[in-house]
Amino acid sequence: MPRVNEKLKSNSRKLRKSMTKEERHLWYDFLKKYKVPVKRQKVIGPYIVDFYCPTAKLVIELDGSQHFEEEGHEKDLLRDKYLIDNGYKIVRYSNYDINRNFVAVCEDIMNIIERRGEPSSVSYADTFPLRGKAIVHFVGAGCGAADLITVRGMRLLQQADVIIYAGSLVNPELLEYAKEDCEIYNSATMNLEEVMEVMISASQAGKMVVRLHTGEPSIYGAVQEQMHILDEKHIPYESCPGVSACFGAAASLNLEYTLPEVSQSLIITRMEGRTSVPKKESIESFAAHQATMAIYLSSGMLEELQKRLIAGGYAENTPAAIVYKASWPEEQKFICTVGTLAQTGAENNIKNLAVILVGDVIAKSGYALSKLYDKDFETGFRKPK
Numbered sequence: 001m002p003r004v005n006e007k008l009k010s011n012s013r014k015l016r017k018s019m020t021k022e023e024r025h026l027w028y029d030f031l032k033k034y035k036v037p038v039k040r041q042k043v044i045g046p047y048i049v050d051f052y053c054p055t056a057k058l059v060i061e062l063d064g065s066q067h068f069e070e071e072g073h074e075k076d077l078l079r080d081k082y083l084i085d086n087g088y089k090i091v092r093y094s095n096y097d098i099n100r101n102f103v104a105v106c107e108d109i110m111n112i113i114e115r116r117g118e119p120s121s122v123s124y125a126d127t128f129p130l131r132g133k134a135i136v137h138f139v140g141a142g143c144g145a146a147d148l149i150t151v152r153g154m155r156l157l158q159q160a161d162v163i164i165y166a167g168s169l170v171n172p173e174l175l176e177y178a179k180e181d182c183e184i185y186n187s188a189t190m191n192l193e194e195v196m197e198v199m200i201s202a203s204q205a206g207k208m209v210v211r212l213h214t215g216e217p218s219i220y221g222a223v224q225e226q227m228h229i230l231d232e233k234h235i236p237y238e239s240c241p242g243v244s245a246c247f248g249a250a251a252s253l254n255l256e257y258t259l260p261e262v263s264q265s266l267i268i269t270r271m272e273g274r275t276s277v278p279k280k281e282s283i284e285s286f287a288a289h290q291a292t293m294a295i296y297l298s299s300g301m302l303e304e305l306q307k308r309l310i311a312g313g314y315a316e317n318t319p320a321a322i323v324y325k326a327s328w329p330e331e332q333k334f335i336c337t338v339g340t341l342a343q344t345g346a347e348n349n350i351k352n353l354a355v356i357l358v359g360d361v362i363a364k365s366g367y368a369l370s371k372l373y374d375k376d377f378e379t380g381f382r383k384p385k
Contacts, residue, residue: 008043015041015048022062022098023050030106031060036113045086047079056116059083060109061092089116100152103135103208104159136199136209136230138223140216140242141165144328146173148248153240161207164195169214169353171328196229203235216244219268220296244268245355246294248326252333255321255357257292259367262360265291271298271305287312292359299324299354303342309358314338319362324354335362 031038042052051060137156142148157177167186213221257266267286287309316339324332336344371377375385
């Protein structure tokens, strides 16, 4: 057996103590716990490889930005040639892959080891309770238009093995991002127990699950009850934000909710309907603040909403707006007043899927200029002139 270069051995020990963030993530959150032995910063011939699995004779390399420069690329070619000529299999992942596609990277490594070596008798699902990394992703679909989902949300849809989407509210065009073999479920026809049964069984099988909610999941998304059940099952999850309807409506109206000396607060609320609202959060109590309001799930109760806004303190001539299906192709928007909300809704047959906006900011007048760009105002980046 050829003697290992002592200088390389010393360097490999130093590298173990100074691993990059991505190397630490892959090592401590997956490879170190993997049942098939994997070594880190392993000396092979004249090189030190990032990770090495002897069972599969597999070299795993993580590439930072330097690997994509011409000099780094040439060095990688020479290194790869040596390893391949000596019977090693090489796989390379970028730092971006580790940070954004970690589940897919781990599954890819497992599949290669199983093909090249003995089956590991461990699935990715066996490792996630120890790793604490998400296998279920709650993703905000955005307010309507398919291209308003976040880039991260889109990529999660592209990687998902299972998608459970709110079919009554989510734009079906988003499902075009799913891969061909992705399992897709419409939660509009399911109850909580049925949704969780799919989510849990898929997670325990090591599948990546996307729970696709309308708008921003944290606003009227009913996500907490799902998260609690996942906690009980020790299934890790994370959330990807989305654009809520009130922000889609603001974009449609080219509106700023926080105009200086008009309103600096946005109240997001809803009317009490089939489900209750805490008494301390009545429409009247919020109306008393005279701030900007975005009112969800209330477009079928406009006459009652109008009465309660006025009772709370808004004048009848306070500007208001109704935005139906903000950012969808069938979007409709109507500027009115608090006193004509019910009439405007009735005349345009608005009964659901609309957000109601109330406040003087809708008039886009009577505001002061922001100090942010005032030449006499000092900031951490600019001195007054």
